Amino acid sequence: MNRTRGRLCLALSLLIVITGCWDSTEVNDLAIELAWGIDKAPNQKLMISTQAIIPAKISGGQGGGGTEEGGASAGKPYFVVASDGMNTLDAVQRIQSKLSRQVYRGHRRVIVIGEAMARQGIKDILDTYTRDPNLKLRTDIFVVKGNSAKNFLNVSYPLENIPALGVLGEYNQLGTLMELGLMSFLLAATSEGTSPTVPAVAIGMSPPSKKEDKGRSPADEEGFRIAGTALFNKDLKLVGFLNVEEGRAMRWVSGRLKKITVPAAVPQEKGNVSMDLYKIDRKIEPVVQGDNIKFLVTLTGGGAIRENNTRLDLTQTENIALLEDALNKQVEETVLRTITKVQKKYGTDVFGFGETIHRKDPPLWNSVKNNWESAFREAEISVTAKLKVRRIGVTGPSLQLKPNEIKK
Amino acid sequence: MRWFKHQKHSHPGYTANRMKSTELPLPEQQPIALSAELSMNESLLKETFQGCSDIVFRVIESSPKVLLVYADGLIDTKTLDRTVLTPILYYGKPDGLNEAPITGQIIQEQLVAAAQLQTVSTINDVIDGVLKANVSLLVDGENKSVIADLKGFERRSVEEPAAEVSVRGPRDGFTETLRINTSLIRRRIRTPKLKMESMTIGQVSRTDIVIVYIDGIVSNTILEEVRNRIGRIQMDGVLESGFIEEFIEDTTWSPFPQIQNTERPDIVCASLLEGKVTIIVDNTPFALIVPMTFWTGLQAVEDYYERSIYTTFVRFIRYSLFNIALLLPSLYVALSTFHQQLIPMNLLISIANSREGVPFPTFVETMLMEFMFEGLREAGIRLPKAVGSAVSIVGALVIGQAAVQAGIVSAPVVIIVATTGIASFAIPRYNFGTAYRLLRFPMLILSGLLGLYGIIGGIFVLIIHLVGLRSFGVPYMSPVVPQISQSLKDVFIRAPRWSMTDRPANFSGDNKKRILEGQQPNPTQGGAGK
Numbered sequence: 021m022n023r024t025r026g027r028l029c030l031a032l033s034l035l036i037v038i039t040g041c042w043d044s045t046e047v048n049d050l051a052i053e054l055a056w057g058i059d060k061a062p063n064q065k066l067m068i069s070t071q072a073i074i075p076a077k078i079s080g081g082q083g084g085g086g087t088e089e090g091g092a093s094a095g096k097p098y099f100v101v102a103s104d105g106m107n108t109l110d111a112v113q114r115i116q117s118k119l120s121r122q123v124y125r126g127h128r129r130v131i132v133i134g135e136a137m138a139r140q141g142i143k144d145i146l147d148t149y150t151r152d153p154n155l156k157l158r159t160d161i162f163v164v165k166g167n168s169a170k171n172f173l174n175v176s177y178p179l180e181n182i183p184a185l186g187v188l189g190e191y192n193q194l195g196t197l198m199e200l201g202l203m204s205f206l207l208a209a210t211s212e213g214t215s216p217t218v219p220a221v222a223i224g225m226s227p228p229s230k231k232e233d234k235g236r237s238p239a240d241e242e243g244f245r246i247a248g249t250a251l252f253n254k255d256l257k258l259v260g261f262l263n264v265e266e267g268r269a270m271r272w273v274s275g276r277l278k279k280i281t282v283p284a285a286v287p288q289e290k291g292n293v294s295m296d297l298y299k300i301d302r303k304i305e306p307v308v309q310g311d312n313i314k315f316l317v318t319l320t321g322g323g324a325i326r327e328n329n330t331r332l333d334l335t336q337t338e339n340i341a342l343l344e345d346a347l348n349k350q351v352e353e354t355v356l357r358t359i360t361k362v363q364k365k366y367g368t369d370v371f372g373f374g375e376t377i378h379r380k381d382p383p384l385w386n387s388v389k390n391n392w393e394s395a396f397r398e399a400e401i402s403v404t405a406k407l408k409v410r411r412i413g414v415t416g417p418s419l420q421l422k423p424n425e426i427k428k
Numbered sequence: 429m430r431w432f433k434h435q436k437h438s439h440p441g442y443t444a445n446r447m448k449s450t451e452l453p454l455p456e457q458q459p460i461a462l463s464a465e466l467s468m469n470e471s472l473l474k475e476t477f478q479g480c481s482d483i484v485f486r487v488i489e490s491s492p493k494v495l496l497v498y499a500d501g502l503i504d505t506k507t508l509d510r511t512v513l514t515p516i517l518y519y520g521k522p523d524g525l526n527e528a529p530i531t532g533q534i535i536q537e538q539l540v541a542a543a544q545l546q547t548v549s550t551i552n553d554v555i556d557g558v559l560k561a562n563v564s565l566l567v568d569g570e571n572k573s574v575i576a577d578l579k580g581f582e583r584r585s586v587e588e589p590a591a592e593v594s595v596r597g598p599r600d601g602f603t604e605t606l607r608i609n610t611s612l613i614r615r616r617i618r619t620p621k622l623k624m625e626s627m628t629i630g631q632v633s634r635t636d637i638v639i640v641y642i643d644g645i646v647s648n649t650i651l652e653e654v655r656n657r658i659g660r661i662q663m664d665g666v667l668e669s670g671f672i673e674e675f676i677e678d679t680t681w682s683p684f685p686q687i688q689n690t691e692r693p694d695i696v697c698a699s700l701l702e703g704k705v706t707i708i709v710d711n712t713p714f715a716l717i718v719p720m721t722f723w724t725g726l727q728a729v730e731d732y733y734e735r736s737i738y739t740t741f742v743r744f745i746r747y748s749l750f751n752i753a754l755l756l757p758s759l760y761v762a763l764s765t766f767h768q769q770l771i772p773m774n775l776l777i778s779i780a781n782s783r784e785g786v787p788f789p790t791f792v793e794t795m796l797m798e799f800m801f802e803g804l805r806e807a808g809i810r811l812p813k814a815v816g817s818a819v820s821i822v823g824a825l826v827i828g829q830a831a832v833q834a835g836i837v838s839a840p841v842v843i844i845v846a847t848t849g850i851a852s853f854a855i856p857r858y859n860f861g862t863a864y865r866l867l868r869f870p871m872l873i874l875s876g877l878l879g880l881y882g883i884i885g886g887i888f889v890l891i892i893h894l895v896g897l898r899s900f901g902v903p904y905m906s907p908v909v910p911q912i913s914q915s916l917k918d919v920f921i922r923a924p925r926w927s928m929t930d931r932p933a934n935f936s937g938d939n940k941k942r943i944l945e946g947q948q949p950n951p952t953q954g955g956a957g958k
Contacts, residue, residue, distance in 0.1 A: 036877055044765040044879065046790055048783040052768075052776065075780035126769030127776060154769060182777075 048075070050124035054098075055184030057169025058145065059134040061104040066137075066145060068111035069102035069170040070123065071184055078181055097181045100173045108148045126154040130184045131161045131202070132221070134168035138250065138258035146256075149202060160201030162187060163250035165220040165261055175223050177243050190246050191219055194268070212389055213374030215252055217270065220261050222247035253368040254393070260366045262358065269358040273317060273371045275302055281326070282407070284350035286343065289427070291330030293343050295409065297323035304376045308384060314400045315373050317359075319351060324411035328418060331427045335416035339427070340409050351405040359401050369396045459550040466493055466568035472551055473497060483558065488516055492568035497554065502561035504580020511542050512563065512576065544577035559634070583608065589691040589713070591858060596733045602691045602713035606636050609708050609715065612693040613640060617700065621645075627658060629672070633665030637672070640696070640706040647703055647937040650900050654705045654718060669709040669716050676718075678898050683863040686899040688720040695729050703936030719899040719935050721906055723919045725860030726750065731922050739922040746854055747920070753852035753864045757794050758875035758883050760844045765790050766879030782838040791876035793837050797845040798868065800827055805849070906934035924948075 051072040059067035077097040101118050105111030116123055131149070133142060149155055164172040177186035201218075208216035225243040249267035253259050262270055271277040283294045299322040307314040325334060325343065332339040362370060374392050378385040388395045417426040463469055470485065477483040486496040494516060498508070548554060549572050554564045557575035565574040586608065589601030602609045610624055625639040639658070641651055657676040666672060669689060677686045690696060691713040696706045699717045707716040726746055731739045763771050764779055771779065786793065804823040808816055828846070831837045848868070855861035867890065874882030897904035907915035912933045917923035926947040930940045 044791075044876075045768075046783065047764050047768060047776065047780045048786070050768065050780070052780060054773070073777060073780070075777060076784040078777055078781045124768060127773050129773065156769070 045122060045124075049121050051119050051121040052124050052127055054127060054182055055130040055132065055173055055187075056125075056128050057100075057102070057132045057134065057173045058108075058137050058142070059168045059170055060137040060140055065104045065106060066108060066111055067102060067104045067168075067170060068108060068115060069100055069173050070115060071098050071100050071173045071182070072119070072123070073098050073182055096176055098183065100170065102170050108145060125152065126156075128155065128159050130187055131159055132169040132172050132187075133161065133163050133218075134170070134172075135164055135166055135258065136168065138163045138252075141255055141257040143256040146206070150206065157203035157206075158201060160188060160191065161205055161218045162191075162221045163218055163258060165222045165247045165250070167223055172221065172223055172244065175242065175244055183244075187221055187244065190221075190244075194219075194246060194264070209252075209254075209256055211375060213369065213376070213378045213385070213392070214274070214372040215254055215368040215370045216256070217249050217251050217370045219267070220247045220250040221245065249370075251362065251366050251368055251370050253366075259368055262362070265354065266358040266361065269355045270362070270370060272300065272319060273302055273304070273355060273359065275372075280321075282323075282347055282351055283327075284343075284346045286330050286332075286346045288342065289330040289332060291328075291332075293325060293330065293346065294327035295323045295343075295347055295407070296326050297321040297407065299323070299410075304371075304373060306373070306377045306380055308381070312398075312400060313377070313384075313388070313395065314402070315376070317355070317401060317403045319355065319403065319405045320407070321405075322408040322410045325409055325413060328413075331417070331421060331425055333417040333426050333428050334409075334412040336428055340412070344407055344409055347407045347409075348405040351407065352403045355405070356401070356403045359403070363397055363399070363401070367393050367397045369393065373399065373401075459552050462549055462551060462554070462566070462571045462573060464569055464571045466495055466566055469551070469554075469566050469573075470495055473554065476551070476555055477558075488513070490516060494568070495566040496563055497558050497566070498563040498578075499558055499561065502581045503563055503578045507542075507578050507580060508563060511578070512565070542576040542578055546575040546577075547572050548575055549573070556634075586612070592690060592692050592695075592729065594692075594728070594730045594733070596730055598692075598694050600693060602693060602708075602715060604711050604713060606638060606708060606710035609693070609713070610638060610640070613696055613700070613706075616693060616697040617642065622700070625655075629658065629661055629663070630666040631662070631664055633667065635666040636710040637666070638708045640700060640708060642700050642703075645701065645703045645931070645937055645939050646705060647935060650703075650719060650902070650935060651705055653900050654707070658707070666709060668712045669707065669714045672707065672709060673716055678900065682893065682897055683866045684722070684894070684897060684904065685725070685857075685859045685863065686718075686720055686897065686904065688717040688724055688857065689714045689859065690717060691715070692729060698729075698732065701931075701942070703931050703939075719902040720904075721899065721902065721934065722894060722904050723908070725857045725863075726855065727918075728856035732925075736922050736924045743920065743922060746856070749851040749854040750864060753848055753855065753861075754867060754871060755883065756848045756851070757798060757844055757868060758871040758886075760840070761791050761794050761872060762875040762879040762883055765876070779838075779840050782840055785835045786838045787836065790841070791872070793841050794844065795869075795872060795876075797827070797837055797841050798848070798872065801845050801849050802865065900935075902935045907932065 051070075052075075053070045053072040055071040057067075057069035057071075059069065061067040074095075074097050077095055101115050103111050103114035103118065105114055112123060149159070150157070173183070175183060177183040180186040180189065205216045205218060208214050221244050223244050225245055246264060248261050248263040249270060250261055251259050268277060268280055272280065277300050278298075280297050280300065281294055282297060283292060285292045299320075301320045303318040303320070305316040305318070307316060328334060328343075332342065334340060334343075359371065362368065369392065373396060374385070374389070377388070460472070463472075470487075474485065482500045484496070484498055484500050486498075488494040488496065496508075496512065546557070548557065554566070554573050554575070557564050557573075561579045561581055563576045563578050565576065567574075583605045584603045586600045586603055588599045592601070600612060602612065613624075614622065619642070621643045623639075623641055623643050627637050627639065628634050629637055637658070639651075639654060654676070658672065661672065661675045663671070663675075673687050673689070674680065679686070688699075696715055696717065700706060705718050707718070709715070726743070728742075728746075731743070734742075768776055783790070788796065800823075804819065804827070808819055808823075811819055828842055832839050832842055852861055852865050852868075855864060871883060871886045874886045876882075878885065894905050895903070895909050903910060906912060908919060914930055915932045915934060917928050918932070926943060926949075929943045929945050931942050933940065
């Protein structure tokens with residue numbers, strides 16, 4: 021009796037000991053990759069590039085062996101490996117043959133897509149990013165404007181050790197809502213009434229000017245910038261870009277903006293003001309007039325005046341009303357220009373106008389959804405901004421003005 | 429325990445066998461009556477105490493002869509001189525009794541000025557009395573002996589307990605002397621309801637133990653169980669309360685102590701007032717308190733002396749730390765070798781950085797450091813004070829600094845092990861903390877083998893074990909499992925004293941109320957607000 025019991029215990033513990041640890045991996049056997057690039061390669065192939073960190077070269081830790089001073093040795097703390105393949109995992113397998121450590125994708129933060137790849141369409145390559153349980157839907161997606169993802173990953177960024185974190189940081193500073201990058205892309209791609217957008221990045225801190233020599237190769241450039249927003253159509257093909265300002269306007273209309281600074285000229289006063297908006301909302305009202313569909317876009321927001329380059333004394337309510345008028349006008353103009361540009365030039369509904377019809381009037385939506393893109397091109401859109409100045413800062417008029425210059 | 433059960437089933441004659449096999453080599457002697465002749469008694473005693481050089485036989489050649497028997501060093505010889513020898517030798521019998529012979533009765537009533545006197549009539553009682561630090565007076569022609577209590581052995585004075593220090597609260601601790609210990613309790617609880625039942629355990633050592641309880645508050649079932657379990661003990665010697673603890677605890681196969689020990693009389697008295705039973709053993713300052721629950725292991729004595737808000741905060745910290753003490757190393761191993769995606773990215777990068785060039789797997793590394801830490805702690809306890817500081821310096825330098833610099837272990841592991849060590853010392857009861865230090869290792873192995881699944885599995889097994897555990901019939905996890913909401917006021921929080929009106933319902937007797945309700949401080953009651 022006892023012997024059986026003992027043997028059973030032994031067998032059970034062997035069961036754990038023998039089978040255990042099969043999937044354990046030490047941290048220093050992993051190539052932790054933070055950014056991932058997808059490019060078009062010849063012969064219908066994909067080019068996958070990955071930006072993996074070199075832990076020993078990241079300052080602050082003890083480093084390998086602790087012999088060097090300060091931990092960080094010379095050189096970049098990351099490196100890029102690329103390979104092409106029939107599909108993503110085929111390429112990954114080829115990448116793995118160049119790496120001494122296992123590629124670890126659980127901490128991927130950024131996926132960048134080369135412009136050429138994006139224009140070709142990414143519908144056929146997205147599956148693996150949602151199938152693997154190790155990957156997170158929070159990964160942010162960017163399109164590299166005018167370059168390939170591999171080149172982008174090779175660019176260093178002065179403020180961050182790891183360039184991938186630089187992209188994220190720049191993007192977060194734009195005042196967008198915390199987005200679940202990949203997830204919102206997939207949501208937009210599958211919903212009927214909207215088209216997905218992703219932020220676009222470009223190599224180089226400043227936009228290229230005509231005067232500068234164009235001989236500089238992208239690898240010499242340092243840093244990168246958010247270059248606006250890339251618009252996709254329903255086939256997940258890149259159709260065009262919006263610049264940063266238009267991108268913000270687009271996000272405002274589609275309800276994904278958290279903060280924005282609106283500068284506006286005040287014609288009556290020959291000056292200008294800037295307002296920080298923080299309570300931002302929008303409302304889209306579809307109106308059907310016969311065959312025409314009309315959208316009334318109402319943008320609301322409250323904020324604080326941060327800059328007042330006029331002679332107005334902001335403690336006076338009529339002056340505030342004056343500023344609000346100027347700001348509203350400015351916002352309406354920008355937003356309407358953006359919408360018109362998207363409508364006429366790209367014809368892809370990235371704002372989610374279709375979605376509002378879908379919610380408000382499902383029968384109508386059923387009749388228009390099949391050729392919604394052309395209906396969207398012809399839709400009439402009017403924009404009304406209702407901004408509210410809630411704070412004016414610590415002073416009414418500018419302090420450098422003499423009392424007789426101030427306009428009450 | 430299960431093993432015993434099987435044996436019990438397989439041998440029908442188990443009980444009888446057991447009684448026979450456990451008969452100890454010193455059987456109880458048949459009582460021999462004292463003879464009226466002193467010389468016979470003397471030779472009998474001398475035969476018994478043959479080879480005992482510390483037993484003194486002193487014959488006083490008065491008429492009739494008087495024999496004093498005592499153990500040298502156990503009695504106060506000055507008092508013996510003053511109260512026994514001087515009256516007999518110099519002053520003689522009081523007036524009016526000149527003609528009467530010295531008898532036991534006269535000695536007891538007139539001559540010996542000792543507080544405790546007792547007349548016995550068997551040799552065995554005389555031997556007992558002598559061994560228990562009394563003086564035995566035998567008078568020629570008497571078949572009785574007077575036992576005078578003249579204890580005067582060396583005893584440690586009442587000092588602050590070394591193992592249970594508190595910032596606020598009484599500073600006295602138990603000593604090795606049973607009577608001092610009982611007096612410390614009696615001084616705090618002055619009621620005839622405070623009962624102290626005396627017993628002698630150990631056929632050879634014949635150690636006194638006292639079961640202390642408050643009649644009317646204690647639960648009779650628990651008290652009866654304590655009496656039964658102690659009564660069953662058959663052993664040669666009891667040198668420390670731990671000897672008894674292992675006999676009367678509910679199960680040996682648990683890392684968790686089911687009996688609380690303390691050397692603080694205030695803890696004993698607080699437990700008595702809650703309805704617990706205390707067992708005090710002679711020759712040790714550690715008293716046993718039963719029943720013990722899981723939560724008493726996490727309560728410090730100061731919890732009841734400091735204000736309740738602060739205590740609640742401290743308890744929160746303590747509860748967090750004891751989880752850290754149990755789980756931190758295994759969580760580190762599980763996360764860094766199985767579930768890297770759960771570690772925040774920047775932390776993972778810095779862990780990866782510090783692990784560059786470290787020769788061992790994380791599991792081995794952590795195990796090694798935990799082992800070294802336990803070794804350091806064990807070495808530090810035993811060493812003389814002068815060497816102890818040297819060990820801690822070497823330990824801190826070698827393990828902390830040099831090992832990391834040489835790249836043998838990574839810095840995060842040192843941090844983890846140090847944090848765990850500190851956390852494990854935050855558990856107020858030492859023997860309860862050892863359970864956690866012990867369980868850390870199986871948890872570590874489980875996490876090294878199976879990752880988070882192993883940890884979860886380990887926690888499951890631990891909880892199942894704890895919920896099934898009992899201490900003298902009281903569920904170990906009560907009042908949380910099974911839940912008794914009234915008693916929860918003293919588990920995760922410590923409610924103000926005026927609100928803890930009832931004794932802990934999980935183990936106290938029928939008499940539940942301890943504080944009159946409605947005593948919450950209120951400005952309008954005091955008159956100041958009127």
